[in-house]
Amino acid sequence: EADIYQTPRYLVIGTGKKITLECSQTMGHDKMYWYQQDPGMELHLIHYSYGVNSTEKGDLSSESTVSRIRTEHFPLTLESARPSHTSQYLCASSEGSHTRETQYFGPGTRLLVL
């Protein structure tokens, strides 16, 4: 069982609000990721980090931002939420070379922007 946590699990918020989705892992993994997943669709990478003070944008353009001040913590922030941000957000972490690397996923945050 992976030790990676996300809060909140569910969030309903109004347009224009600032929100932060929390993600933390206790496995000491250097690499962390944020994915966006809509129902019945594939996961899309929106941000990733190789370690502290390292963040990169993923394949899917996103208006969100991330930070990596501590190894175990990788929060995602939306400065002004819009209905188009409604989705499920999954955080993951991994260790090792990418040949055998396995990503461990958190339970996800379901976001609804009204």
Add this chain to the structure above:
Amino acid sequence: KNQVEQSPQSLIILEGKNCTLQCNYTVSPFSNLRWYKQDTGRGPVSLTIMTFSENTKSNGRYTATLDADTKQSSLHITASQLSDSASYICVVSDRGSTLGRLYFGRGTQLTVWP
């Protein structure tokens, strides 16, 4: 362009029966292929990972096969249980970067009925 195609999109089987899920990919250069199980409202959990030289990998009642020549993989579930009801996602990694970019399929939604 989605480079990982899964079939069928959804499948209903009776408890105790076997089933096989398919994954075709066009990702190149190929590094590895993973199968994940995603329960409703949860993050994906890794079932198997196979590199180019491996053509079969088992994890309990789950057996994955890989044909790197035809770029096809299958996940066979034996003696299905109600708890097998989930989305099964095929993920292929390339060797184009240190990160090893991941290409996600849209998943096969499996429902096991009693």
